[in-house]
Amino acid sequence: xxxxxxxxxxxxxxxxxxxxxxxxxxFRTGDALAGLCAESYEERVAAQITLADVPxxxxxxxxIIPYEDDEITRLIIDSHNEIAFSLISHLTxxxxxxxxxxxxxxxxxxxxxxxxxxxxxxxxxxxxxxNQDLIAVAKKCEVVTRFRNTIGLxxxxxxxxxxxxxxxxxxxxAASIIEGLLYGSGDACIGINPATDSPSHVMSLLRMIxxxxxQFDIPMQSCVLSHITTTLELINKNKDAPxxxxxxxIGGTELTNTSFGINLNLIEEAxxxxxxxxxxxxxxxxxxxETGQGSALSANAHHGVDQQTCEAxxxxxxxxFKPLLVNSVVGFIGPEYLYDGKQIIRAALxxxxxxxxxxxxxxxxxxxxxxxxADQDDMDNLxxxxxxxxxNFIMGIPGSDDIMLNYQSTSFHDALYLRKVLGLxxxxxxxxxxxxxGIVDIKGQLTSTNQVDLYNHFGSLWIK
Amino acid sequence: xxxVIKAVxxxxxxxxxxxxxxxxxxxxxxxxxxIPTKQSLAFKLAHAHARDAVYSRLDIDALSNDMxxxxxxxxxxxxxxxxxxxxxxxxxLGRKLKKSSANQLKEYAGDYDVSIIIADGLSxxxxxxxxxxxxxxxxxxxxxxRLKLAPICFVEQGRVAVSDKVAHLLNAKLSIxxxxxxxxxxxxxSIGAYLTYDPKPGLTDESRNCISNIRPQxxxxxxxxxxxxxxxxxxxxxxxxGVGLKDNQGLISH
Numbered sequence: 148x149x150x151x152x153x154x155x156x157x158x159x160x161x162x163x164x165x166x167x168x169x170x171x172x173x174f175r176t177g178d179a180l181a182g183l184c185a186e187s188y189e190e191r192v193a194a195q196i197t198l199a200d201v202p203x204x205x206x207x208x209x210x211i212i213p214y215e216d217d218e219i220t221r222l223i224i225d226s227h228n229e230i231a232f233s234l235i236s237h238l239t240x241x242x243x244x245x246x247x248x249x250x251x252x253x254x255x256x257x258x259x260x261x262x263x264x265x266x267x268x269x270x271x272x273x274x275x276x277x278n279q280d281l282i283a284v285a286k287k288c289e290v291v292t293r294f295r296n297t298i299g300l301x302x303x304x305x306x307x308x309x310x311x312x313x314x315x316x317x318x319x320x321a322a323s324i325i326e327g328l329l330y331g332s333g334d335a336c337i338g339i340n341p342a343t344d345s346p347s348h349v350m351s352l353l354r355m356i357x358x359x360x361x362q363f364d365i366p367m368q369s370c371v372l373s374h375i376t377t378t379l380e381l382i383n384k385n386k387d388a389p390x391x392x393x394x395x396x397i398g399g400t401e402l403t404n405t406s407f408g409i410n411l412n413l414i415e416e417a418x419x420x421x422x423x424x425x426x427x428x429x430x431x432x433x434x435x436x437e438t439g440q441g442s443a444l445s446a447n448a449h450h451g452v453d454q455q456t457c458e459a460x461x462x463x464x465x466x467x468f469k470p471l472l473v474n475s476v477v478g479f480i481g482p483e484y485l486y487d488g489k490q491i492i493r494a495a496l497x498x499x500x501x502x503x504x505x506x507x508x509x510x511x512x513x514x515x516x517x518x519x520x521a522d523q524d525d526m527d528n529l530x531x532x533x534x535x536x537x538x539n540f541i542m543g544i545p546g547s548d549d550i551m552l553n554y555q556s557t558s559f560h561d562a563l564y565l566r567k568v569l570g571l572x573x574x575x576x577x578x579x580x581x582x583x584x585g586i587v588d589i590k591g592q593l594t595s596t597n598q599v600d601l602y603n604h605f606g607s608l609w610i611k
Numbered sequence: 612x613x614x615v616i617k618a619v620x621x622x623x624x625x626x627x628x629x630x631x632x633x634x635x636x637x638x639x640x641x642x643x644x645x646i647p648t649k650q651s652l653a654f655k656l657a658h659a660h661a662r663d664a665v666y667s668r669l670d671i672d673a674l675s676n677d678m679x680x681x682x683x684x685x686x687x688x689x690x691x692x693x694x695x696x697x698x699x700x701x702x703x704l705g706r707k708l709k710k711s712s713a714n715q716l717k718e719y720a721g722d723y724d725v726s727i728i729i730a731d732g733l734s735x736x737x738x739x740x741x742x743x744x745x746x747x748x749x750x751x752x753x754x755x756x757r758l759k760l761a762p763i764c765f766v767e768q769g770r771v772a773v774s775d776k777v778a779h780l781l782n783a784k785l786s787i788x789x790x791x792x793x794x795x796x797x798x799x800x801s802i803g804a805y806l807t808y809d810p811k812p813g814l815t816d817e818s819r820n821c822i823s824n825i826r827p828q829x830x831x832x833x834x835x836x837x838x839x840x841x842x843x844x845x846x847x848x849x850x851x852x853g854v855g856l857k858d859n860q861g862l863i864s865h
Contacts, residue, residue: 342830345857406817
């Protein structure tokens with residue numbers, strides 16, 4: 148089906164829904180690289196005007212990637228909930244935007260339509276929303292998940308402590324973990340990206356963190372972000388493997404996931420295996436997914452669909468497996484997809500909004516690489532905007548510098564800045580632990596008087 | 612106000628002892644909850660170095676000269692990306708071989724076991740500084756195993772997948788591309804090694820194994836070369852590379 152609109156004397160015609168979505172996307176280099184973006188400023192707005200008039204029902208009949216060709220499309224259509232959809236089924240994309248922004252549309256209203264929204268509907272509405280709209284609506288959403296603590300409550304803001312080391316040296320990793328804990332970081336998880344995907348390395352890191360957790364009775368969870376097949380192999384070979392969370396990067400098309408060496412059945416198998424370990428104390432959200440705009444294009448697997456819509460489709464996979472954490476590694480992919488600070492900030496707000504609306508516990512890796520036109524000032528802006536939008540978590544990395552993955556993300560200090568200026572707290576169970584250990588005072592502020600004691604307390608564990 | 616309190620902790624702050632275990636920016640202190648001035652400016656300087664590395668170029672003359680010790684032919688090739696700006700925005704061009712380079716390679720086609728390809732990637736400085744040291748550790752392992760090596764190829768403005776085309780044209784059973792990695796703040800000189808069994812155009816990441824952060828202060832040359840050699844042997848034994856090939860080296864020692 149084609150879509151058109153007239154601007155002055157000119158008629159803009161868009162051949163199908165996926166073309167309309169792509170042309171309506173705010174500009175980013177990835178869509179230009181794919182040859183999908185609007186050719187003029189006017190064409191982009193014409194596409195947005197056209198898109199605003201498309202009824203939401205159309206998204207259930209005109210599938211942007213055919214049902215027969217793609218298991219993500221099948222998942223989206225087969226899991227669509229008509230009852231949840233009924234409240235908004237009469238709306239167009241533009242009317243959905245207005246409805247989302249209405250005061251009467253509350254946190255609970257949004258929760259009730261979650262299962263009635265498809266990724267494509269959410270991507271579509273985001274394209275006609277300004278940054279402040281994306282923030283205002285996301286702030287209304289509340290997505291709470293649990294494993295050994297509670298993440299995502301309003302007024303709380305968590306961090307994944309990311310203590311990466313270039314050679315996975317356990318002492319080097321431990322040093323960053325100790326520092327992070329003393330800065331109140333790690334309530335979302337301690338999550339290590341291993342330098343090499345070796346089962347033996349992964350196992351020794353998992354055991355080290357588990358020992359720390361048990362010795363100090365920390366209400367937290369850990370994850371080594373290896374390929375899902377490595378995690379599955381570890382669980383299958385060692386029934387006592389201390390795997391709290393199962394990690395995997397996911398994309399929004401079947402072909403993208405093929406390039407990652409995964410499919411829905413494999414994720415299901417790993418999900419069930421991780422659940423079977425039964426290690427959560429207050430909840431059983433055991434999955435940790437990472438996403439990021441541009442992965443489908445990077446794998447040459449985008450089917451002519453723009454990168455933000457592909458990204459939103461990945462969230463359909465995530466929500467099937469009730470994850471504890473999802474985050475968009477927004478600025479990691481590089482300038483050929485998101486060129487500068489402006490594009491990275493826009494994409495992060497879109498990803499956070501779309502994921503929250505679909506019911507995901509969304510965090511963002513507020514980050515950039517050294518070949519992108521971005522710097523710390525851009526990250527400060529994004530960090531603050533995400534804090535206002537109610538983002539579930541960010542990364543905590545010593546001095547913002549990941550010495551293994553070679554990119555810059557947020558520091559332990561950055562998270563404390565955000566908690567301070569916005570009055571946010573860590574996950575309640577973790578906050579209580581921090582207070583008990585004397586790391587923070589009753590107001591949630593770092594104590595500075597007894598850091599030597601604290602260091603000795605922790606440092607005696609492994610570092611000799 | 613009676614007196615001014617010194618806001619920045621001194622260099623012997625309580626967390627400093629941890630610093631001997633990692634190059635990560637720990638123990639840097641905090642005025643309030645923020646980064647101290649000295650550390651903030653040091654960070655900016657490191658970022659400036661990384662930005663400069665992105666725009667560095669392969670020193671082909673010096674590298675070719677140093678390569679003579681290996682007694683292997685050296686070929687200099689170009690991707691379809693004409694310059695750095697195009698390279699950064701068009702990764703597809705960095706994965707393709709310029710037509711004249713492809714023609715040049717046809718003369719060298721043979722029946723090789725391993726093709727070693729060296730590309731600037733995102734840090735030509737990394738290659739300029741470290742690739743000779745790595746090859747010095749790696750090539751003798753291949754020689755001892757009697758693997759037949761193809762001519763060594765340099766690719767300017769190259770990305771990882773350009774190795775598929777190069778090794779395919781040379782008719783090699785396995786390709787190893789040594790490429791300058793995206794510079795980090797504390798490491799603008801890292802090499803990444805990507806290994807592909809049965810290389811041919813059209814492969815994606817799941818067909819490769821990667822060893823990253825090869826540099827003296829990261830994964831040093833000797834263990835890096837041993838790891839690459841181990842994966843090469845495993846790839847030949849299992850006739851595959853990528854997610855099906857796990858790095859189980861060292862498992863027995865745990």
